Amino acid sequence: MISTTRDRYVSKRIEAGLAKMLMASALAASFMAPVSVMAAEEEKVLNIYNWSDYVGEDTVKNFEKETGIKVRYDVFDTNEILHAKLLAGKTGYDIVVPSAQWGSMQIQAGVLAKLDKSKLPNLVNMDPVIQASLAKLDPHNDHLVSWLYGFNTVGINVKKVKAALGELPMPANSWDLLFNPKYISRLKSCGVSFLDTPSEVIPQALLYLGKDPYSKVPADYREAAELLEKIRPSVTLFSSSGYINELANGSVCAVLGWSGDINIARQRAIDAKNGNVIEALIPSTGGTWFFDTMAIPVDAPHPSNAHLWMNYIMRPEVQAGLTNKVFYTNANLGSLKYVKKEIVENKSVFLSDADKKKMFTPLPQNVDIRRLVTRIYTQFKTGI
Ligand code: SPD
Secondary structure: OOOOOHHHHHHHHHOOOOOOOHHHHHHHHHHHHHHHHHHOOOOOEEEEEEEEEOOOOOOOHHHHHHHHHEEEEEEEHHHHHHHHHHHOOOOOOOOOOOEHHHHHHHOOOOEOOOOHHHHHHHHEEEEEHHHHHOOOOOOHHOOOEEEEEEEEEEEEEHHHHHHHHHOOOOOOOOHHHHHOOOHHHHHHHHHHEOOOOHHHHHHHHHHHHOOOOOOOOHHHHHHHHHHHHHHHHHHEEEOOOHHHHHHOOOOOOEEEEEHHHHHHHHHHHHOOOOOEEEEOOOOOOOEEEEEEEEHHOOOOOHHHHHHHHHHHOOHHHHHHHHHHHHHOOEHHHHHHHHOOHHHHHHOOOOOOHHOOOEOOOOOOOOOOHHHHHHHHHHHHHHHO
């Protein structure tokens, strides 16, 4: 058939119109498709980057069994490491676990994806109080989903600390053990470990000085530097993960660490029947919370699988499984009935209301303060 220029023009318009209609209906179908169908279009792989010692016994295995998705699981032990990777981009990870104040900086930097909440029906299980507090850092809870939370504190080997202190009684303020030269100089003989990262050490020093742990006043940081200089000779180890075993096996007797990690050390000492009695002290004069959250990098290769993982974690029994293994609290309201009785009763896992009131919620820092924090920490660690 011979067609005129006009005919060809008309038929091209019809083709373009048809293509548009087809694309629109494909798009609509994809929005309506159940999560499992969407996920089926993705390679059956999920790349997770989480903190070390921070997952339940069977969490990964059960997810793999149920979904057929193969999980590749890598670990880090400071927010600084994760932050640097995310800002560099192309991490290859589908799920990352920043602390909320770091997540907030990552949202600002545009490196975290907005969640598709239609794929996260289990969000209804999350405590509205925690959600509201996270929303201050992540408006409308659009990017971050609560994983676990806990606090920074002092962990001790009870017998070794008492022996090293000698005639000195245990201080009423547990932070004295680490920040008062009178105490820490005695503990040096049985080993003292500090978390190996600026953002964990400097706020605790500020807090000990009675300052805002997230102060924006440079002079406060100079005072913190002076304090740290005095105690530096007594710190024998810097560690953000290995310290768990060091504490459990008696190689160090006092640590600045994370509440759950210290309870893991306690459990390992019990399991090893090595006679070490480990205790996570409750900061009677106050401490800092942390709220760790799941997020999806903006360039994640398997975002649908990532949503499946998030929704799976928010099942009450699954999130309870995290708490049961690593001794951190979770924000899942329905999970408490699945948490072991001895953990529910452990006051260094579930703080009393009075202790909760003394805790500070972390805030994101501006670049200038972050540089100052890093500089002071480096001076502290290297002793220069
Ligand atoms: N071993 C897991 C520890 C997780 C700690 N998250 C830390 C948050 C710090 N502010």
